[in-house]
Amino acid sequence: MAAVTRAPAPPAPAAPQQKPPRKRGRLTPYWLLLPGILWLVVFFALPMIYQASTSVQTGSLEEGYKVTWHFVTYWDALSEYWPQFVRSVLYAASATILCLLLGYPLAYLLAFRAGRWRNLLLILVIAPFFTSFLIRTLAWKTILADGGPLVGALNALHVLDVTSWLGWTSGDRVLATPLAVVCGLTYNFLPFMILPLYTSLERIDARLHEAAGDLYARPVTTFRKVTFPLSMPGVVSGTLLTFIPAAGDYVNADLLGSTDTRMVGNVIQTQFLRILDYPTAAALSFILMAAILAMVTVYIRRSGTEDLV
Amino acid sequence: MAFVNWLKRHLVVIAGLLTLGYLLLPNIVVTVFSFNKPKGRFNYQWQEFSTDAWKDPCGVADMCGSLSLSLQIALWATLGATALGTMISFALVRYRFRARGTINSLIFLPMAMPEVVMAASLLTLFLNMGAQLGFWTILIAHIMFCLSFVVVAVKARVMSMDPRLEQAAQDLYAGPFQTFFRVTLPIAAPGIAAGALLAFALSFDDFIITNFNAGSTVTFPMFVWGAAQRGTPVQINVIGTAMFIIAVLFVVAGMVISNRRTRQKA
Numbered sequence: 110m111a112a113v114t115r116a117p118a119p120p121a122p123a124a125p126q127q128k129p130p131r132k133r134g135r136l137t138p139y140w141l142l143l144p145g146i147l148w149l150v151v152f153f154a155l156p157m158i159y160q161a162s163t164s165v166q167t168g169s170l171e172e173g174y175k176v177t178w179h180f181v182t183y184w185d186a187l188s189e190y191w192p193q194f195v196r197s198v199l200y201a202a203s204a205t206i207l208c209l210l211l212g213y214p215l216a217y218l219l220a221f222r223a224g225r226w227r228n229l230l231l232i233l234v235i236a237p238f239f240t241s242f243l244i245r246t247l248a249w250k251t252i253l254a255d256g257g258p259l260v261g262a263l264n265a266l267h268v269l270d271v272t273s274w275l276g277w278t279s280g281d282r283v284l285a286t287p288l289a290v291v292c293g294l295t296y297n298f299l300p301f302m303i304l305p306l307y308t309s310l311e312r313i314d315a316r317l318h319e320a321a322g323d324l325y326a327r328p329v330t331t332f333r334k335v336t337f338p339l340s341m342p343g344v345v346s347g348t349l350l351t352f353i354p355a356a357g358d359y360v361n362a363d364l365l366g367s368t369d370t371r372m373v374g375n376v377i378q379t380q381f382l383r384i385l386d387y388p389t390a391a392a393l394s395f396i397l398m399a400a401i402l403a404m405v406t407v408y409i410r411r412s413g414t415e416d417l418v
Numbered sequence: 419m420a421f422v423n424w425l426k427r428h429l430v431v432i433a434g435l436l437t438l439g440y441l442l443l444p445n446i447v448v449t450v451f452s453f454n455k456p457k458g459r460f461n462y463q464w465q466e467f468s469t470d471a472w473k474d475p476c477g478v479a480d481m482c483g484s485l486s487l488s489l490q491i492a493l494w495a496t497l498g499a500t501a502l503g504t505m506i507s508f509a510l511v512r513y514r515f516r517a518r519g520t521i522n523s524l525i526f527l528p529m530a531m532p533e534v535v536m537a538a539s540l541l542t543l544f545l546n547m548g549a550q551l552g553f554w555t556i557l558i559a560h561i562m563f564c565l566s567f568v569v570v571a572v573k574a575r576v577m578s579m580d581p582r583l584e585q586a587a588q589d590l591y592a593g594p595f596q597t598f599f600r601v602t603l604p605i606a607a608p609g610i611a612a613g614a615l616l617a618f619a620l621s622f623d624d625f626i627i628t629n630f631n632a633g634s635t636v637t638f639p640m641f642v643w644g645a646a647q648r649g650t651p652v653q654i655n656v657i658g659t660a661m662f663i664i665a666v667l668f669v670v671a672g673m674v675i676s677n678r679r680t681r682q683k684a
Contacts, residue, residue: 138513142521145502145565149524152562156539163542211437218434232669233438237445239665241623243642244658247650248444251451251462299441349530357532360625364646374534374626381538381630387545394538398531405530 157398164391174387186392190376194396197372200287200362201355204294208302208351209344211295216306216343217336221315234303242297246364249293253283253365285367293361301350309343310336345412353401373397445662452655459649471652475660478651481641485657488638491553492622495560499621500614502561503568504606510569511576528566536563537630544631551633559631560621567620568613575609 164182168174187194215234223230237245252259260283263269272278277288313336321331337344359374373393380390425432451461455468476482506525509515528536540562544555583605587597603610625639632640642654 138509138515141505141509141513142515145506145569146521146524148502148562149528149565152540152543152558153528153536154524156536156543159542159546160539211440214430214433215435215437217430222431222434228673230438232666232673233442236662236666236669237441238619238623240445240448240658240662241639241642243625243639243646244448244654245444247462247642247646247654248447248451251447252443254462296440296444299437303437353530353532357534358626359534360643374532377534377538378629381541387542390538391542394535398535401532401535402530 160391161395163387164395166388170385179388182388182392183396186389187396190373190393193371193373193376194400196370197356197374197397198400200291200294200370200372201352201358203291204298204355205302205348205352207291207295208299209348212299212302212306212347216303216310219303219307220310220313221318231307234300238300243360243364246293246297246361249289249296249365250284253289253292255282255284259283284365285370287366287370289365290362290370290372293365294355294358297358297361298351298355301354302347305347305350306340306343309340313339341412345409349405349408353405356401357397445658448655448658449662452652452659454652454655456652461650461652461655471656475653475656478653480636481638481651481653481657484636484638484641487553487635488622491556491560491637492618494557495564495621496614496618498557498561499564499568499617500610503565503613503617504572504610506565506569507572507576507609510573512581525566525569528563529570533563533624533626534630537627540627541630551631552635555631555633556628556635556637559627560624563624563627564617564620567616571613571616572606572609575606575612579605 162176163174165176165178165180166174167177167179167182219227219230219234251257254260260269260281263283264281269278269281269283272288273280277291278286283289283292317335317339318331321335326334356372357374359372359378362370362372362375377390377393377397380386380393451464452471453467453469454461454464455466455470456463457465471477510518510521537559540555540559544551549555579602584597584601587601588594592600623639625643628637628640629643636644638657642650645651645654
C-alpha cells in the first residue's frame, strides 16, 4: 500500500476526512462493514437467540410466555414429529442425488460440448428462475395429473407398479405421493446444482483431457480420475445449495404432496402460523437448524472445501 | 453398430438436453395454459383455446396490486442489499481487520440456513418487539437474506481487480473519491450488477420468509399461494409467461450489447 500514501498531502490535518490516507485506512474497513454486519446481527443472529429462548418458554398466547427452561418441549417435539424429520432428510437427500445425476450431464454439456450454443443453453437454464417458482410448481400438478398423458404412459409401461411396490407412489396416482414431492424438489433446486457444477467444470483446462487420452486413459477413466475430482468444489457447493433448502422446504410437500408427505417445514409453518404454538415451533426450527449445521460442517470437513464464501 | 457408436459419443449431450427439457417443461405448461379457458376454479386441465386472460391480465381482484407491491419490495431490497453488500465486499477484499472469521461466518450462515428457520426466528423477533408486520418487516427480511448473495457476487469481481490500477490513478493525482468513482466502481460494476440482479430475483420470488413476516400484506408469490388453495385464475399463467419472456429478452439484449463491445475492442 506504499503508493497509496503518495496521494497529495492534506493541507489541514485537523479535519477528520483529510487525515493522511494510512491513518484513515485503519478505520475504513470498520465503517464499510458496520451497516451490513449490524443488519445481519440484528435481523439474523439476534432472532436465532430469541428463537432459542422461545423454545424453552411455557405459557399461552393469552397470558404471555415466560422462560422456564422447559426443555421437555424438545423431547415432545421430537417424539411427536420424528417421522416428518426423517422424511425431510430422506426427500432432500433423494432430491439432491437426483439433481447431481441429472445436473452433471447438463453442466458437462455446457462446459465442454456446447460450443457456440453455450450462451443460449445458459439462458435456458437460468430463464425459468424468472417465472415465480410457485407458478412453476403448480404446473407440475398439470404434468402429473391423474389420467394425464405422463401418468398414463408410466402406467402402460408398468413403471407405477414398481414404484407403488416401493412405496413411492400409490395405485395409479403420482400426485400426492412421495415421488411427486421428490420430483418437485428436484425440479426446484436443479439450477442450484447445475450452476456451481458448470462453474467448476468450466475452469478445467481442456488440455488435461487430451493429456489423459495421450496417456491411454479411456473416456470413462478420464472422467473418473481427472474431470470428476477436479469438479469436486462444484459438487460440494451444489450439494449444499440443493440439500439445505430442500430439507427446509414446505412448498412442494404442500402443493404436490398429501398429509402423508408432510415434511418438517410444513410442521413448523403450521405450528407457527396456524396453531400458534410458538415454543414447539421454535424448538422444531432450532433442531432443524442444528441438524443442518452439523451435517454441513461434517460434509465440508470431509470434502475439504472450507472457503465457500 | 454405427448408431451405437453415435449414441456412445453423444450420450452426455442427450442426457444434458433431457435435463434441460425437464427444467423447461413447466414453463411450457405455464405458457400453454395461459391460453386455456378452464371450466372450474382451477386451471389444471386443458379445456379450450382462448386469449381472454391475455386481453385482461389484471382482471383478477388484487393480483396486479400484489405484483406491484412485489416489484417495489424487490427494488428497495435490491438497493439496500447491494449497497450494504458492496461495502462489505470491499472491506473483506481490501482491508485487514479483527474478527474476520466471525464476520465471514456471519455472512456464510444465512446462505447455509433453511429459509423456514430464518423466517420463524425473524418472526419471533418481530413478535417480541411488537413490530407491525407488513411492508417494512418484509423489506427488512429481504435485505437480510439477499445481503450474503450480493457479497459473494461482488467479492469475486473485486478480488480479480488489479489494485495497481487504483494506485496508478492516485499517482496521476486523482483524489480518493475520484479514484473510487472513475476507476474502482466502473471495474467492479459487472460484479455489482450481477449481485443486484441476483438480489432482485431472490427478493421478487421469495415466498417462505415473506409468508412468515408479511402479516396480512400480500406479495405476488403469496397471492399465487393463496390462489393454489382457493382457485387459480388463468391470469397467473399470463404473468408467469410474460415474466419469462421479458427475462429472456433482457438477457439476450445484454448479451448482444456485450458482444458488440468486445467486437469493437477487437
